[in-house]
Amino acid sequence: MIFVTVGVQLPFDRLVGAVDTWAGTRRRSDVVAQIGSSKLVPKHIRYQATMTPTEFRRCVTDATAVVAHAGMGSIITALELGKPILIMPRRAAFGEHRNDHQLSTSRLMAEQNIVTVAEDEGELIKLLDRIESLGRSAEISSHAGAQLIGRISAFIAEIDRGR
Template identity: 30%
Template structure:
């Protein structure tokens, strides 16, 4: 199962949802999407606007692949599950967020090889079909170096 989450933002992320609904017709795997505040109604996937934390955790655990927006909580949840994680940051130019902080955040995740960062959701299909392209480090450091580095990075953004 592929789980797609756009988080709890008050901004829509239809660019990702529409792409994944189309991709669902081209793969032989269940796709479940958490669609947030979107008005888009997927035709080819199971979807929920919002889910409880418990239900989100259950879907993260069940998923073979997680596809997420670039929100800190969603990305960290995916990393903790040690599952292949594709991240599509929301972009200001498409009115998906008020700025491009998700792009800045996911650049740190990319450096650590904890996720594949995708700018255009239409590229997701190629990653789902060609898993040998993935070069991810799914192990978590015992000393929580990644979490510490991310916390420091987030603090620097606030200053």
């Protein structure tokens, strides 16, 4: 199963539409999506607007791959569960977000080979055609490591000494 998620804050019809078209032309019946407040009504994929956190996590767990906006919650959940994730960032120019922070997020993560990024619908379709070959993500912990906790503690102590 391929799980698609666009979050719940704003519509992302461009991503939902591209995946729905792809699923229809490829005769894929294994696509499940959380489409948020999308105005688009998918014709070829199973979907619902929202999910509980438990439903969302179960869909990611059951998925062979995740397709998402460049939202950190979606990315982190996929990485925690070791799932390949293909992201397409929302664009402010298309009214999909208030700014282009998702472009920055996706580029930084792509440079580190953490995610696969599609810059637009055409690239998304090409990557969907080979989604099974994306490979698993390295699983990350759901908790901060000792090194990060130590650095944060040292930072806070330094601020306290400066008061």
